[in-house]
Amino acid sequence: MELILASQSPRRKELLGLFGLPFVIRVADIDETMDKTASAYDEVARVSREKAMAVERARGDIVVAADTIVVCENKVLGKPHSQEEAMQMLRLLSGRDHQVMTGMTVLRDEKCLSCTQVTDIHFRELSQKEIAAYVATGEPMDKAGAYGIQGGAALFAEKMVGDYYNVMGLPVCKLRILLEQIAPELF
Numbered sequence: 001m002e003l004i005l006a007s008q009s010p011r012r013k014e015l016l017g018l019f020g021l022p023f024v025i026r027v028a029d030i031d032e033t034m035d036k037t038a039s040a041y042d043e044v045a046r047v048s049r050e051k052a053m054a055v056e057r058a059r060g061d062i063v064v065a066a067d068t069i070v071v072c073e074n075k076v077l078g079k080p081h082s083q084e085e086a087m088q089m090l091r092l093l094s095g096r097d098h099q100v101m102t103g104m105t106v107l108r109d110e111k112c113l114s115c116t117q118v119t120d121i122h123f124r125e126l127s128q129k130e131i132a133a134y135v136a137t138g139e140p141m142d143k144a145g146a147y148g149i150q151g152g153a154a155l156f157a158e159k160m161v162g163d164y165y166n167v168m169g170l171p172v173c174k175l176r177i178l179l180e181q182i183a184p185e186l187f
Helices: 010-017 040-054 083-093 128-136 163-168 172-182
Strands: 001-004 062-072 075-077 097-108 111-122 156-160
Touching: 001 010, 010 075, 010 156, 010 163, 010 172, 040 062, 040 111, 062 172, 075 083, 083 128, 097 163, 097 172, 111 163, 111 172, 163 172
Parallel strands: 001 062
Antiparallel strands: 062 075, 062 097, 097 111, 111 156
């Protein structure tokens, strides 16, 4: 039996490491395009399920997959494709409330548990200079919503309601619950 993380995210790797369990990384190669007519809440869970199912595994293996998005003003913000797009996203988030949604799936054989965790965040007003300086660090380029709460964007988040680790991309408390349900022998 192997515990498999279906992600190449260094943050998810670090967070799964908190469990003290040995695991391997196998990246799922899927189309992560979301259906814009469906709810973002449902779609982020669907993408995590597809990632989990796409990973090569043997009988008894446990797969953990996740997908994270930011939603502001009914607009889904994934990872920016350019510095300009990152700046646009941060301008949209400036002075506003938004939600970070992580769809997470734990899969073992025929048993599949999926959920979506939501954390509400409020960013203070950001100056154009702050936005440009943050984007110039390169940090926003591989993160949904163009920011990492564990990095420089910690200075932007005025209020947070929900799971901090969800904002990093892996809600570890909920993951523990799902792992206990699907593989109690791990604990």
